[in-house]
Amino acid sequence: MSIAALILTALLFVAVDSAVRDEKVASPPFGEPSFKGGFSLSIIHRNALTSPLRDSTLTTWDLFKEEIQLASSHVPVDALASEKIVVPSHFRRGLYLVPLRIGGSLDRISSRYLMFDTGSDLSWTQCYPCTDCARGHFPPYMPFKSSTFRSVSCDDPLCEHAPDASCDESGSGKCKFFRKYVDGSKASGYLASDIFHFSLEGNTDYHFEPEVVFGCATAEKSVFVREYNTGILSLGTSSLSFVAQVRVDKFSYCVPAPARRDDDDLALSYLRFGSQARISGKRIPFWSYNNKYYVQLKRVTYQHGNRLSQQQPVPIYPGDGGAEGSTLYMLVDSGTIGLWLPESIFYPLQKKIDTDISLIRVRFSDNPNAYCYRGTMKDVEEVAVTLGFVGGAEMELFGDSLFFEYNNSEWICLGFTPSNTTALGIYAQRNTNMGFDLSEREISIDQAAGCVS
Incomplete structure (x- = not known):
């Protein structure tokens, strides 16, 4: 299974009522935590008045009816048993997003709006040149604008030990991924790393800037990023998920119900990590x-x-x-x-x-x-x-x-x-x-x- 598969296999709703085996939650792959604090990301409802992705013509029914069709379709048992076949229902239309900035040269980059997903295991986003990708509100991530961007090479242990990852045969030396979904959707590209930017708890003068490995998709045909968001922030349990890479042992979130009217105030909510996470109840x-x-x-x-x-x-x-x-x-x-x-x-x-x-x-x-x-x-x-x-x-x-x-x-x-x-x-x-x-x-x-x- 490729690194990209780690992202998107998380979309498989496996029928595990009698087959779940308990697996150890992955240990962070890059050593001990580099900080003892916490950080938070604001959660944005995609259609809130403050959202840059607002589409007043889109209804909750539009979002839900596609998922009903997927949930009601009986995926073959052999597909459910395979980690290589996924049902990309997450890739319909994410409702709740978090903004963050990726890359060096902060004056030259803008926020990416990612769907935070406890069912995914590798963060990814569209990358320029995205030759065959869905076109949305925001352009693909542009590696050449970041002074800290690097692609993962074929001889990198990360590529060598990642199941189904392969070397680009064109001679670029990049570690590539390809994924095809049950509904015909596809995503492909290469693994890369860059700086993800956050502010530390109680210290507005210092920013936590971990290096994170993510999928750089240069071609994709899925309905996931169609006009609405720019990728996934993975919160799964593998060693390549975002929570493992930034080395936190807890996180939390709370999403409010939608406002009844446009003039209603929508409660602020956050995706919290580390010491800012709220573990209660x-x-x-x-x-x-x-x-x-x-x-x-x-x-x-x-x-x-x-x-x-x-x-x-x-x-x-x-x-x-x-x-x-x-x-x-x-x-x-x-x-x-x-x-x-x-x-x-x-x-x-x-x-x-x-x-x-x-x-x-x-x-x-x-x-x-x-x-x-x-x-x-x-x-x-x-x-x-x-x-x-x-x-x-x-x-x-x-x-x-x-x-x-x-x-x-x-x-x-x-x-x-x-x-x-x-x-x-x-x-x-x-x-x-x-x-x-x-x-x-x-x-x-x-x-x-x-x-x-």
Whole structure:
């Protein structure tokens, strides 16, 4: 598997309910940490008023319907078992981005807007000359503008030991990658390194400037970077992920729910590293598999009603058809939009919601697995779904973490979809502080804290 595959294999939603083997979280490849502080990156909703990538014509439905189609498509078992075949659902359209600057000569470079992704293992961006690439709001990264840029050579140990990495046969001496995806998307280029720029906690006069290896894509045909962002910031568990390369043992993020109106204030939120990371609330042990984060889902329960008329929790899973003590491995993935649930959980849950809210269903001939209703968020404010995990922690989903509005807020749609895999996407994580403690191998979930600045 090439270094690029480490980036994009993280997009495979592997059905690992009975096959996950626990792998050690990768140790930093370049020695001990060079600092003891922390740093943060602001999180930008791609369509927020302050976003340079804002497209007022794009709706949440546009973002979600493609993922529904992917989640509902049953990938062949042999494809799921292979690390070389991926389902690039992350490459649809990232909602939450972080700005950072790459390269020396700061007066000559501008911010890149990258999707931060806990399911990816190598950061990458379009690089000039990008001869066959999607054209977006921002030009490709220009290595010649950076005084600190260098390409990874064929004889570099990094290239030699990276599975599927190969030497450029044209004689350039660069370590190249090529990737082809299940949906026909492609990405190719070479490995490179440059300076990534951050400010250290409590010291505005000093900037943390680590050298980071990343993928320099000179050709790509994917819908990922199409007009919206310029690449990936990888937060996976391999030794080539961003968190391993900058040598931090924890990170956290919190993404706020979208503003209801254009004049609403959207809470500031951050992707935090090192000492700035917020590790609080309930803790869940995670397992590393294919360099991604998995937790064990133990139960799913449903409730409807307000505090005065709250019904007893209705077990959906394990439920009638599940064995006591059974668990499902769930991928925790900031690069996925929705909550992906097995059909054995999704349909009983959808049926309960459908019965209790009593709204008219809106049907789409081209997307039968989309569940939308004529109504508003107020009509579903009494609906709650609780995910229970091994370790005892629970996560309650309601409102913006369970539904989204569509068609000028005249319709509401389920923010989860049936699939042959199980994944906790970014919608379900909204308004929740998600902390990743790599040394303790735990993910903390704090819904009480919210996205405080």
